[in-house]
Amino acid sequence: MNEVKTPKKPMIFYYIIVLIILLLFNFLAMPSMLGLLQPRVSEVDYGTFMRMTEEKNIGYVQIQDNQIIFTDKNTENFYKTGVIDDPRRAERLYESGAKFSQQIVKEMSPFVNFLLSWVLPILIFIGIGQFISRQIMKKAGGQNSMMFGMGKSNAKIYVKSTSGIDFSDVAGEDEAKENLAEIVDYLHNPKKYSSIGASMPKGILLVGPPGTGKTMLAKAVAGESNVPFFSISGSEFVEMFVGMGASKVRDLFKQAKEKAPCIVFIDEIDAIGKKRDGQYGGNDEREQTLNQLLTEMDGFEGNNGVIILAATNRPESLDPAPLRPGRFDRRVPVELPDLKGREEILKVHAKKIKVDSNVDYSTIARMASGASGAELANIVNEAALRAVREGRAYVTQEDLEESIEVVIAGYQKKNAILSDKEKQIVSYHEIGHALAAALQTHSAPVQKITIIPRTSGALGYTMQIEDGNHYLMSKEEIENKIATLTAGRAAEEVVFGSVTTGASNDIEQATKLARAMIARYGMSEEFDMVAMENVTNQYLGGDTSLSCSAETQTKIDEKVVNIVKEQHKKSVKLLEDNRTKLDELAKYLYEKETITGEEFMNVLNAE
Ligand code: ADP
Ligand code: ZN
Secondary structure (H helix, E strand, O other): OOOOOOOHHHHHHHHHHHHHHHHHHHHHOHHHHHHOOOOOEEEOOHHHHHHHHHOOOEEEEEEOOOEEEEEEOOOOOEEEEEOOOOOOHHHHHHHHOOEEOOOOOOOOOHHHHHHHHHHHHHHHHHHHHHHHHHHHHHHHOOOOHHHHOOOOOOOEEEOOOOOOOOHHHOOOOHHHHHHHHHHHHHHHOHHHHHOOOOOOOOEEEEEOOOOOOHHHHHHHHHHHHOOOEEEEEHHHHOOOOOOHHHHHHHHHHHHHHHHOOEEEEEEOOHHHHEOOOOOOOOOHHHHHHHHHHHHHHHHOOOOOOEEEEEEEOOHHHEOHHHHOOOOEEEEEEOOOOOHHHHHHHHHHHHOOOOEOOOOOHHHHHHHOOOOOHHHHHHHHHHHHHHHHHOOOOOEOHHHHHHHHHHHHHOOEOOOOOOOHHHHHHHHHHHHHHHHHHHHOOOOOOEEEEEOOOEOOOOOOEEEEOOOOOOOOOOHHHHHHHHHHHHHHHHHHHHHHOOOOHHHHHHHHHHHHHHHHHHHOOOOOOOOOOOOOEEEOOOOOOOOEEEOOOHHHHHHHHHHHHHHHHHHHHHHHHHHHHOHHHHHHHHHHHHHHOEEEHHHHHHHHHOO
16 A cells, blocks of 8 residues: 655656766776776787797787787787887798787677666666665655655555454453444445445544553454454654645545445544644644544545544543544443453453463452553463463463562562561551451452562552442542551551651542542532532543632642541551551561461451
């Protein structure tokens, strides 16, 4: 698809340059070059010629108007000398046995001469030119093909091959698959739809966090329908050169229409479809590209078989224009997988590696709560790498569990040495979290506690697992969670009477939760159900922006502090009331460094 036609105009320059170089070449370089093709003729004086004649040491001889060319007896060396008036020369030569020849040194035929001095260099130069331009094209991937006056889209085309992806490769995401199955059915059997008069949506927008399988789903639709798949990323459209984006869109659709039915996949569509703010001096390039895209989408009739899939993880930043009916009028959410989805994704990826038969995927899925499909794929691969490192032939449960921790917290820091006091503090801190979680009935049970430092900087951590899918969280549950987060610091206070820097991450999370309670979830009496902040970035970190007056903001801050304070107090009390268990568990963890949730509960429940 990326085929490059050599445009005429710039090539003329090329040829002129080649011609100039050729002329120079002919004057300077050719004589010596041709010399290489002829025997070396050494010049000698006439005396030598006479002596060699005397000694009967001449093989061939050729007498020209102004020089004599001759060889020795064995025709090994070639000589030449000037002509001196010498009437008996021919006679003496005849007597010496020299053979007269007309062509000792062959004159090159004019044709060969022409070939060598004109055609060969031209061919060489054209070859070099082609090579260089091909190199440029390859490097640029068509990007700065401006140089050659074109704006071809570099959409990659995938025609269904044996390595094609289908729906079975995409685990979980059942709703999205169901939605897209209709497209597949349409591409298989368009008549079924057109006979009723139904037309397919022209564009479908896949919306969700990164790594949830949007690209995979688009490929799977193409794979299932057995149609070509064009893919381009929105950021590729908006490249360096002004005016290129629009022409790329044009070109992409031209190609697509030729190959219809087909799927056109535009990744990161937010790069071109961002809200147009109407300000002067905005990004003209991007707007032109977007306008061209809209024009193309409006331009083709409903049932021509080109289906456009686009993906984004910031739907809130999209311009309303592309979302209008008749354009991307269907929106398919591709969310982070739930527990069952995670388990299925793990199984799909585990098929590619050798796994122990008794691996419990459900536990792994539980531990990896909040992980995206891409992260799960990464976890499985990390586990396989670990198995290789440990010299095993298959992946075990332990490998998978360890690799979750690697993905979450980084590798174990083998040589980080904590002082004894630090190790004690970390033990108490982590047990504080775990104990608070266990004592508050609503908190998820603990999976594992460890005080082995990680490369991420964590000195230890408590891994909680969810025991099912949570769609709603009550006010009480959030408060308990805040209490659990503060319990690490609380344990330090209760036991050592001082505080450390180890709680910074806990503090950040607790504050975020408390703020959300008031500003977003309407969980305070004073503000009732008024939104004080908006999520601006739902799928990428969930950044928020405040939408209230400065006074209100001050009040919100006060309330946030109060909530966290209250929960902190609660967790201190909780730990003080269970001081013996706290000591016992901290000692146990200090000695073993890593304990499972089961061990923890055993010690907790032991009398
Ligand atoms: P996105 O386009 O949403 O950012 P991708 O489709 O590029 O995500 O997914 C990246 C990788 O993550 C895929 O190559 C695949 O290995 C893995 N992955 C993501 N979601 C799934 C899923 N639902 N099932 C199986 N693998 C998945
Ligand atoms: Zn902590």
